[in-house]
Amino acid sequence: MTRVLVVDDEPQIVRALVINLKARGYEVDAAHDGATALRLAAARHPDVVVLDLGLPDMDGVEVIGGLRGWTRVPILVLSARHSSDEKVEALDAGADDYVTKPFGMDELLARLRAAVRRAEPAAGEGDVIVDTGEFTVDLAAKKVDRAGKDVRLTPTEWHLLEVLVRNSGRLVGRKQLLQQVWGPAYGRETNYLRVYMAQLRRKLEADPSHPKHLITEPGMGYRFEK
DSSP: OOEEEEEOSOHHHHHHHHHHHHHTTOEEEEESSHHHHHHHHHHHOOSEEEEOSBOSSSBHHHHHHHHHTTOOOOEEEEESOOOHHHHHHHHHHTOSEEEESSOOHHHHHHHHHHHHHHHTTOBTTTBSEEEOSSEEEETTTTEEEETTEEOOOOHHHHHHHHHHHHTTTSEEEHHHHHHHHTOTTOSSOHHHHHHHHHHHHHHHOSSTTSOSSEEEETTTEEEEOO
């Protein structure tokens, strides 16, 4: 059974989520603050986390950071914060999706199902070869093949592609990409991403100006689609 960790300090929201999730066959744990959420996540190993950002003891972004230190579990943010900056901050910290309050239960459950599907199996854990139909990425051999020929990538190009492929179908925030590829001191050099993504598209996409696989999410980050 899929286990969900619900983290929210509003009892009525927690109750509604627990009732609806259990009615659909999910196992549910609930936490009302960040510290409890991190303890439960470590003890219970949920398959997906539904997280409010406005918690009484710490900001939800800190909880995302705490989780991302050791797990790639899908994190679905549920928050009353509507500004694009706050959404980008949560996504950059490692959240997979963002739903604003008030929310429709059907939409939330659909987003949750999608997050779980994308994580099973995660590319690179179960699949080491990812085939888009136009090019093939071999994560184990660190090679890319297009039309039967090896594509020569620089180490930086490969690292950028690898991060995106291992998060196939997920939005990867700009700050997260910069820090994973260039290091923790980076986070604002978004021009690096534009330059290297353009180079990857020229080498891999059939039509680099209209990419099908290396997708830009304006103002937020990038996504790899098979």
